[in-house]
Amino acid sequence: MLKKVLVIGAGTMGQGIAQWMVQQGLEVELADVVFDLPAKGVEKINESWKRLVEKGKFTADEVLNWSTKLKSATLETFSTDPDLVIEAIVEDLQAKKALFNDADKMIDEKAIFASNTSSLSINDLCSDLPMARKRKFLGLHFFNPVPIMKLVEIIQSKDTDQEVIDNLKTWFEERGKVPALCQDSPGFIVNRVARNFYGEPFRIVGDFNRAKINATDAILREVGGFKMGPFELLDLIGIDVNLSVTKSVWEAFKKAPRFAPHKLQEGMVNLGLLGKKTGEGYYNYEK
Numbered sequence: 680m681l682k683k684v685l686v687i688g689a690g691t692m693g694q695g696i697a698q699w700m701v702q703q704g705l706e707v708e709l710a711d712v713v714f715d716l717p718a719k720g721v722e723k724i725n726e727s728w729k730r731l732v733e734k735g736k737f738t739a740d741e742v743l744n745w746s747t748k749l750k751s752a753t754l755e756t757f758s759t760d761p762d763l764v765i766e767a768i769v770e771d772l773q774a775k776k777a778l779f780n781d782a783d784k785m786i787d788e789k790a791i792f793a794s795n796t797s798s799l800s801i802n803d804l805c806s807d808l809p810m811a812r813k814r815k816f817l818g819l820h821f822f823n824p825v826p827i828m829k830l831v832e833i834i835q836s837k838d839t840d841q842e843v844i845d846n847l848k849t850w851f852e853e854r855g856k857v858p859a860l861c862q863d864s865p866g867f868i869v870n871r872v873a874r875n876f877y878g879e880p881f882r883i884v885g886d887f888n889r890a891k892i893n894a895t896d897a898i899l900r901e902v903g904g905f906k907m908g909p910f911e912l913l914d915l916i917g918i919d920v921n922l923s924v925t926k927s928v929w930e931a932f933k934k935a936p937r938f939a940p941h942k943l944q945e946g947m948v949n950l951g952l953l954g955k956k957t958g959e960g961y962y963n964y965e966k
Contacts, residue, residue, distance in 0.1 A: 680850055682706060682762055683707075683708075683758070683760065683761045683762050683763075684705050684762065685707075685708045685761040685763070685765070686709050687710050687764065687767065687782070688769075689709050689713070690711075691917070692821065692825065693711070693720065693765075693795075694720045695824050696821055697720070697724065698724045701724075702826065704748075708761070709750070710751070710754055710757045711768075718751045721751045725749075728746070754781075760787045762789065762790060762791065763793065765793045765794075765795055766778055766796075769923075770797060770920065772803060775804055776803075776807060779808060780808065783809070791815045792808075794817075795820055795821055797820060797870050797920070797923075798931070801816070801817060801839075805838070816836060816839060817839045817843065818833070818836075819833060820867060823915065829856055829857045830857050830859060831857070831859070833858050833861065834862070834863055835860070835862075836863055844860065865932055866927075870924050874937070874938050877925070878937065878939075880899075880908075883895060884943065887947075889961075910962070913960065914954035914955050917953050917954050917955075918954050918961075922944045925940045947960065
């Protein structure tokens with residue numbers, strides 16, 4: 680069904696999606712509007728594979744084969760004949776719509792278009808596209824780290840062909856993912872449920888207090904049975920990414936108080952303390 684995939688957005692999620700797709704035997708191009716990010720992303724993926732070979736997770740031959748299938752590209756040089764295009768850029772409706780509108784003019788009509796949006800409406804994202812493209816447009820929401828996390832949300836718009844949904848669901852199942860079919864509603868399933876997982880701890884902690892943050896995470900891990908506490912998970916995902924999703928869901932529910940962003944999120948973003956990717960968030964990761 681799928682042989683060639685274009686991933687647009689070479690950040691953490693785009694890299695993870697590209698890596699997993701290559702590991703399924705597909706040819707993958709990783710592109711981004713920022714000129715040097717795709718090449719850096721490919722380099723990071725190759726470094727990750729090298730570490731996994733050293734740990735005995737993969738063989739050197741497997742990694743050598745995958746490395747030949749993974750390429751970097753710019754938005755001017757990517758191939759125009761992929762079977763699947765996955766967008767993984769900033770969580771901004773207008774930016775995503777503009778990207779899809781431009782890609783529609785450049786990419787073969789056979790291609791399926793998918794957004795890795797965490798919470799934006801799939802119907803809104805494809806609203807300006809021609810009907811032929813809308814029938815092959817959907818949401819594919821992966822979870823970080825993509826090569827490890829099995830869940831992928833498949834979100835159908837009002838115009839997506841059922842056959843496209845069914846085929847992708849089967850394709851993911853055959854490769855060990857757990858696809859969840861979702862309605863096009865704010866936050867879909869996981870991010871709607873997760874607002875309480877983050878929101879209540881924010882209200883409990885109140886202000887930045889590392890002792891309270893540690894205690895909250897420890898209780899949810901050791902008593903609640905979660906693999907990670909909410910603040911640990913926020914640092915992994917990116918506090919800015921989580922804030923963007925929080926605002927999107929909050930606005931979609933007409934600013935219902937239970938979904939409101941918390942000052943502890945906004946303050947960290949304003950300070951540029953975004954979690955692991957910046958070296959500091961609710962925890963310090965500086966070496």
